[in-house]
Amino acid sequence: MTLNEKSRPRRPLVLASASAARTSLLATAGIEHRVEVSHVDESQMQHPLTRDRVLALALAKAEAVAPRVADGLVLGCDSLLDVAGRALGKPRSAGEAAEYWGQFAGRTARLLTGQALLVVENGSVLQRASAVAETELSFGRPSPAQLAAYIATGEPLSTAGAFTLEGRSAPFIERISGAPSTVLGLSLPLLQRLLEEVGSSVEQHWRTQ
DSSP states (O other), rough: OOOOHHHHHHOEEEEOOOHHHHHHHHHTTTBBOOOOOOOOOGOOOSSSHHHHHHHHHHHHHHHHHGGGGGEOOOOOEEEEEEEEEEEOOOOHHHHHHHHHHHHHHSSSSEEEEEEEEEEEEETEEEEEEEEEEEEEEEEEEOOOHHHHHHHTTGGGGGSOOOOTTTTGGGGGGGEEEEEEHHHHOHHHHHHHHHHHHHHHOOOBBOOOO
């Protein structure tokens, strides 16, 4: 660690998300953090472009949590699957989940994850850094029986795009081009870049024990 890095304040990282996958990603990477759920109504945030929408939602989540933090770095995230320009979030029903799969099965789609990092000091936001990470996924074609069985588990109803890389749909994801963590809802390479942008670094947030 350099002298400059030692002089940087070590602000706690606060994840503005209830996502177990995001928490698990940070924990697996050894990044110490705590969770504050934003309770932002995602349905109220509409943008014609998927990239603009995930970025706006990530910022809205971080800003919703910032007033609860005296000093720290607040991280907001949002992910959507973009299929030919259409943004697919969490399906509202089993029928909608099946409709989603009908759109991207056998095709390549883009998973976009927006991330916003706010620096809070003495209850005020001093800095903002935000960007979007993108990963391409090539999906296989599950048989009608396989798709029905998958949807019946209820798993796709809780994930953006009605699929998840670490769950039962993993056998139907044939190729990934980009950071796998982006698909899980939090791009670790992007987090490192945002931390550097606000004068921090990922190693400053590693657990010491």
